[in-house]
Amino acid sequence: MSSINEQDRIAVMAYVDGELPPEDVAAFDARLALEPALAGAVARERALRASLRSAYAPVLDEPLPPGLLDLLALPADAAKEAPVHLVAAPAPAANEPLPTGANDAHRAALPHARRWSWPQFGAMAASLVLGVLLGTRALAPHAPAGGDTLALNVAPDGAITAQGALRDALEQDVAGTVLDPNAKVGVGLTFRDHARQFCRTFTLDSASSGIACKQPDGWVVAHLEHGRNARSGEQGGYRTAASPLSPTLLQAIDAMREGDTLDAAGEAAAKAKGWKP
């Protein structure tokens, strides 16, 4: 390490941290091929970074303390006023590995793009279900048994999957068939991602929107934004199912999609095959 100067040491860190200005990367790469001391410093920093990450990685797989999940539940009296509540639910039985890689960049903010095994993940682990009280009458055809219309399930590892009315809408709604104009859950565009999975945009309770992709276990949320992100900058109002997609959602779609969005016939065909890739 002493064989490189201070300026190079800073450059090595920036290079390893992905912070070197893009225009400098090629020149730095060229120097690495010629200067063993510099290449050695890069290797050391990379090893340190990898070691730190792997040293703390097991924490991600630990079951969450129940108290933490309870915190994110609304108090009972607030749940009466707010259109959202949370309930604890049994963890899903098993989860298939997620294809990662293609979607990593746009999923960077969501932790479930990381590796997908959690030995401690078992029946004892509570998962979190975030539900929207959507009005069971409006959604009667879709309402799951029990009357509660649930929307999002957050597993202890942070994976979010669609539940209840949202899952039903993702499964069943195709272009042109709006089941209920008053329904707060809506499905918009459908496209295939780089792993050839079908992904669909959705809106929840007019203020939240996102993208879910069909995986063996269900519709896994790959992108989620809440009211303030989803608010259209120009118009200033809240988005509704009918309003244009937010810029961030459009960016996410462009980063994820392989090919064009599906037309009505394409959606119908995909639905007929169970949205299997």
Place this chain on the structure above:
Amino acid sequence: MSQSPLALRAEIAALLPRLRRFARSVTHHREDADDLVQIAVERALKHLDHWQDGTRLDSWLFRIMKNAWIDEVRARGRRDEVLAPEEAGEHVGHSETGSRDIRLSIEKAMAHLPEEQRIAVSLVLVEGLPYKEAAEVLDIPIGTLTSRLARGRDALQAMLGDGDLTP
């Protein structure tokens, strides 16, 4: 409540594993770490309206955690229990007996770092935040951040030895 906190709450819930990881690397103590996450999530939920459009939710939560750690948790922390006196030596280099030893060596080395270096290293090397985000979490200029990172890395390399760190 003018808008649904549904997605925001879901995102916070989804970030919990990373918040716990950050807490573990900062506090190097399991119970302190969970106390810290608990306090930070409570604060975040109380001040959801303070979160600004277009900013990263993880950075905002890390910032709340950093402040909660300095204001509150550290003072009543159990961190003195972490390192037995015989473990507090300067050299904590790993043995060759496997990845678990390496992990413990790294955790010990992190625990020996001055706190400001440890938090900077944790945000950038473990949590993968860009320099700009990490500097904002810490309320410091980027130059100060890179300087803390450099010193922290040198200290870690020195403690862990320059050998192959990967298991």
